[in-house]
Structure formats: C-alpha cells, structure tokens
Amino acid sequence: MRKWRExxxxxxxxxxxxxxxxxxxKKEAVEVMQEVEEVEEVEERTVPERKEILYMAVPxxxxxxRTNPGFDAEIITQIxxxxxxxxxxxxxxxxxxxxxxxxxxxxxxxxxxxTNYCIEVFCESDDSLLxxxxxxxxxxxxxxxxxxxxxxxETYPEYxxxxxxxxxxxxRTLYRVILGNQDAERKVLIQAGIHGREYISSQLxxxxxxxxxxxxxxxxxxxEFYKDLFYKVCFHIxxxxxxxxxxxxxxxxxxxxxxxxxxxxxxxxNRDKETMIHAVDSNGDLYWCDTYANPAYDRxxxxxxxxxxxxxxxxxxxxxxxxxxxxxxxxAGWENIxxxxxxxxxxxxxxxxxxxxxxxxxxxxLENTLYECxxxxxxxxxxxxxxxxxxSQEMSDRSETLAKKASELIRYRPENCKDSASxxxxxxxxxxxxxxxxxxxxxxxxxxxxxxxxxxxxSIWNRNRELWAKIAKE
Numbered sequence: 001m002r003k004w005r006e007x008x009x010x011x012x013x014x015x016x017x018x019x020x021x022x023x024x025x026k027k028e029a030v031e032v033m034q035e036v037e038e039v040e041e042v043e044e045r046t047v048p049e050r051k052e053i054l055y056m057a058v059p060x061x062x063x064x065x066r067t068n069p070g071f072d073a074e075i076i077t078q079i080x081x082x083x084x085x086x087x088x089x090x091x092x093x094x095x096x097x098x099x100x101x102x103x104x105x106x107x108x109x110x111x112x113x114x115t116n117y118c119i120e121v122f123c124e125s126d127d128s129l130l131x132x133x134x135x136x137x138x139x140x141x142x143x144x145x146x147x148x149x150x151x152x153x154e155t156y157p158e159y160x161x162x163x164x165x166x167x168x169x170x171x172r173t174l175y176r177v178i179l180g181n182q183d184a185e186r187k188v189l190i191q192a193g194i195h196g197r198e199y200i201s202s203q204l205x206x207x208x209x210x211x212x213x214x215x216x217x218x219x220x221x222x223x224e225f226y227k228d229l230f231y232k233v234c235f236h237i238x239x240x241x242x243x244x245x246x247x248x249x250x251x252x253x254x255x256x257x258x259x260x261x262x263x264x265x266x267x268x269x270n271r272d273k274e275t276m277i278h279a280v281d282s283n284g285d286l287y288w289c290d291t292y293a294n295p296a297y298d299r300x301x302x303x304x305x306x307x308x309x310x311x312x313x314x315x316x317x318x319x320x321x322x323x324x325x326x327x328x329x330x331x332a333g334w335e336n337i338x339x340x341x342x343x344x345x346x347x348x349x350x351x352x353x354x355x356x357x358x359x360x361x362x363x364x365x366l367e368n369t370l371y372e373c374x375x376x377x378x379x380x381x382x383x384x385x386x387x388x389x390x391x392s393q394e395m396s397d398r399s400e401t402l403a404k405k406a407s408e409l410i411r412y413r414p415e416n417c418k419d420s421a422s423x424x425x426x427x428x429x430x431x432x433x434x435x436x437x438x439x440x441x442x443x444x445x446x447x448x449x450x451x452x453x454x455x456x457x458x459s460i461w462n463r464n465r466e467l468w469a470k471i472a473k474e
Contacts, residue, residue: 047220053087055102055118056462058411060447060455065111069099076111079104081458085118116411119463123219123226130214133206135461138454139250140203142172142243148206149175149239156213159230165238166361169321170256172243174361177209179237180230188471189374190237191362194327194428195318196245197450198379204445204460205239205377211465221469229472236369242358244321249451252314261321268323268344269313276313277304287449288316292340292347315451317345320358324350329359332434333390333425349426362428366436373402373439373471374432379452381444384414385423388430398439402471406441409470410463 057063057079066073069092079085088110089101100118103110132148132155134140153162161178168174193202212219212226219226240246247255253262272290277299279289288308291297299305308316319325323343328334331353339347354360366374386403387396403414417423417430429440445460446452 045225047223047225050122054121054124055085055087055100056121057081057083057085057113057117058119058459058462059117060459063113063117065102065109065113066099067111069101069112070094071097071114073112077109079113082462084121085113091115119409119411119466122221122466122469123215125211125215125219125465130207130210132210133203135203135207135457136454138200138203138451138457140199140206141250142240142247145175145202145206145240146173148210149177152210152213156216159213159216160209165365166357168242168244168358169261169356170244170247170258172247174241174243174358175239176365177237177239179209179212179235181232181234184230184232184234186233186372187369188233188235188468189366189369189371190235190377190468191241191374191428192238192377193240193246194242194358194376195325195378195450196242196247196249196320197316197318198452199240199246199249200452200457200460201377201379201445202240202246203457204464205237207461208465208468209237209239212468219469221466221473224473226469229469233372233472235468235472236371238362241362242320242326245317245319245326248317248321249315252311256321258321264323264343265314266310268342269310271342272344273308273313274299276308277302278306278308279304281449283447285448288312290346313345319343319345319348320356322350322356324348324356326356326358327428328424328426329353329356330363330426330428330431332388332427332430337424337426339424353426363431366432366438371438373441374429375406375471376429376440376442378442378444379450380446380448382412382447383444384410384412385417385420385429385442385444386414386440387416387418388427388433389418389425390434392437395433395437395439399433399441402439403441405470405474406443406467409467410443412443412445412463 059081062078062080064075065077065079066075084105085102086105088103092099098115099112100115102113132151149162153160163176164173165176166174190205192205193199216226256262275292276288276290278286281287325346325348328337328349334349334353337349339349342348354363384403384406386399407414429442432438432440446456
C-alpha cells in the first residue's frame with residue numbers, strides 16, 4: 001500500500017511540474033518541484049510494533065508468583081517492585097480475582113500473579129534518564145519543587161510553561177505548569193498537595209511531569225506518541241496547592257513567619273493532643289487517630305495513655321497556615337459539614353466558605369478556564385473516589401466512567417463518595433462537579449499512614465506513570 005502511495009505521489013508531482021512549466025514558466029515549476037521533494041522527505045512516524053505484552057510489578061513490598069491462579073496455590077518466587085514481566089499465557093480468574101500468567105524477562109520464572117499488582121507497559125523507559133526530581137528522599141519540599149520547575153522550564157521550553165494562580169497565606173507561589181499545546185481546545189487539570197502531610201502526591205506529579213517532558217517526542221501510549229496526544233489535549237498541573245501546609249508538616253514552626261500562626265499551632269496542639277490516640281489500622285500500621293467526634297470517648301479508660309509530641313503533631317498537619325483544611329473550605333455543601341469549630345491541624349472547615357487564598361485561587365482558575373476533567377491526587381487509600389451527593393445523573397455517570405477508565409490502568413479500586421462514610425463535603429472535587437459541572441475524580445495513591453514513606457514511591461510511580469497519556473487518548 002505504501003509503495004502505491006509513493007507511485008501516485010511521484011506521478012502527481014510530474015504532472016504538476018509539466019503543468020507549471022507550460023503555464024507559469026520553468027522557474028516557478030522548479031520551485032514547486034523542490035517543495036514537493038521536501039514534503040516527500042518527511043517520513044511518517046509510527047509507534048513501534050509490540051512484539052510482546054509487558055507488565056510492571058507494582059506491589060508495595062513484594063508479590064507472589066504462584067504455580068496456579070489463586071492465593072492458596074504454591075508460591076514459586078517473590079516478585080519485587082519495578083520488575084518487568086511478560087505475558088506467557090491466558091488470564092485466569094479465581095473467586096472473582098484475576099491472575100496474569102507471566103514470566104520474568106529472562107524466562108527464569110513463570111507462573112501466575114494477581115493482576116492488581118501488574119500494570120501493563122506500553123512505552124519502555126529508562127528512569128536513569130530522569131535526573132531532575134529527587135525520589136530517593138521522601139521529604140519533597142516546596143523549595144525543591146520550585147528549583148525543579150525552573151530546571152524543567154529551562155530544559156524543555158518548547159513543551160512546558162510556568163505561571164502562577166496566586167499566593168498562599170505565607171506568600172508562597174501557587175504554581176501552574178502547562179504541558180503540551182496551550183492552544184488545544186481540550187484541557188485537563190491535575191491538582192496535588194492540597195493536604196500538607198500528603199506531599200508525596202506533589203512528588204509523584206512532579207515525577208510524572210518530568211517523565212512526559214523527557215519522553216515527549218519518542219514516548220507513546222498504545223498507538224500514539226505523547227507529542228501527538230499532548231497536541232490535542234493540554235494538561236494544566238498544580239503540583240502543590242497547599243505549600244504552607246506541606247512546609248509545616250515537614251519543618252514545623254520553622255515553616256511560618258507569623259507569631260500569630262505559631263500561637264495558633266501551639267493552641268491547637270494543646271486542644272488536639274487530648275483526643276489523639278495511637279491506634280492500629282486495618283493494615284496493621286500504627287497511626288494517630290483523632291477521636292474528637294466522640295466526646296464521650298475516654299482514652300485513659302481504654303488504655304491509650306500515650307500523648308502525641310508537638311513535633312509529631314505538626315508532622316500530621318493537613319491544613320493551611322490559618323489552620324483551615326482547604327479541602328473542606330469550598331462552597332459545596334460547606335454549611336452541612338460538622339467538624340471542629342477552631343483552627344488546627346485538620347478538620348476545621350473555616351469560618352466561612354471560600355475564605356482562604358488557596359481556595360480562592362483554585363475557584364478563580366476554574367471559573368476562568370474550561371476543563372474537560374479534574375484529577376486530584378491525595379495520599380492514602382489506594383482508591384479512586386468519584387461522584388458526590390447532589391450530582392446530576394449525567395455528572396454521576398461521567399465521574400464514574402472516568403474513575404473506571406483510570407482504574408483499568410492503575411488498578412486502584414473505584415469508590416462512590418455517596419457510599420463512603422469517610423468522605424465529607426466541601427472538597428475541591430465536590431465543588432468542581434456541583435458548581436462548575438466538570439467531571440472530577442480523586443486518586444488516593446498510598447497504602448500506609450501519612451506522611452507516606454518513601455518505600456512506597458516506586459510502586460506508586462509505576463502505577464500512575466501512563467495515566468495522563470491514557471486520559472489524553474480517551
């Protein structure tokens with residue numbers, strides 16, 4: 001087929017040359033012929049043909065390869081994060097759980113692995129080429145993010161631009177990164193770091209940004225290059241929407257300049273330390289549980305006599321520098337939120353809706369920019385939240401569809417917020433859907449208590465790496 005196209009093109013060029021030579025003169029004909037030759041020299045790029053289906057292992061620590069599908073089958077070996085696997089046979093299902101039949105790349109081991117811990121890989125990449133964002137250290141700071149953004153903007157000026165949507169309480173810049181064709185009609189908003197102690201979400205988004213920039217020309221998802229995907233769909237990325245809260249969680253009092261803020265932090269500690277207990281979650285991990293919602297609870301009668309230290313209390317900080325949980329401050333069911341009545345590390349919705357500079361910056365952005373969808377990254381649960389009470393049926397369906405599409409790739413379980421007792425209103429995603437009629441989902445990326453440790457990053461990164469490309473394509 002390609003050979004026939006070449007013959008047709010050559011014949012057309014000859015006819016054009018003869019026509020112009022007769023009617024326009026030889027000089028003009030030669031110029032046109034040169035242009036045709038130049039066009040012919042541009043070779044159409046195609047995505048490399050897949051020789052085999054590849055998967056990336058994404059358990060937090062390790063997963064078992066078994067002789068047969070099912071968790072009771074004999075274990076062949078342990079597979080660790082970042083291990084590449086290849087499809088070796090058909091997928092099987094046992095008790096509602098799917099298992100891939102795979103082998104290691106060297107064919108040394110072959111067996112069944114649960115599909116929830118295997119992410120299909122379309123574009124093989126070399127992480128050693130990604131040298132900007134440091135993922136070896138779990139404490140990813142606002143200052144590091146600033147430096148990394150400047151370096152990426154300088155290195156990839158044709159693919160990315162940087163601006164600001166506002167300032168935080170403490171005057172830190174709320175950066176927006178624009179990835180791809182700024183004139184594209186379709187735009188997607190990515191938001192992370194709205195809760196201070198969940199700064200691993202900012203680190204992930206920055207790593208994903210660097211990846212797409214480094215592989216902008218040659219990376220691909222399914223049958224399309226990233227360059228073509230991001231030409232059609234532009235991504236606006238807010239990597240850290242609560243930089244004050246992130247800095248407080250990481251640095252404590254040193255993160256703020258106002259004595260009034262320090263006094264608020266100390267006062268909130270003295271109130272909250274009496275209701276916070278060291279408990280064990282469903283994964284067997286210790287975490288600080290706040291029992292403020294149950295005033296009859298007697299910590300000492302229950303045997304919880306450990307008091308959280310001030311330093312550890314500040315490391316749990318989710319709010320901004322005013323002690324307001326930004327993700328409870330949006331005008332979306334705000335008046336119905338029944339939480340704490342005073343500023344603190346968590347669970348204070350503010351004295352009125354949309355009171356915080358960070359909240360205002362986000363709402364102003366959405367009111368002035370039309371987005372196809374909004375994706376918010378949070379740090380704990382390995383879930384994809386969608387929908388909200390009060391949604392239209394159309395918006396509920398759109399949110400669920402987006403959540404399921406994301407789940408197909410990253411293997412986190414979709415969960416409807418209407419069915420979840422742990423979800424309150426007043427969140428950014430709630431406001432986006434209820435007030436702006438824009439599809440939104442929230443992705444909870446980690447498994448263990450916040451701040452999520454660096455040992456989880458490799459698994460989180462490999463799960464989420466291709467998601468923006470998938471969203472741009474679909």
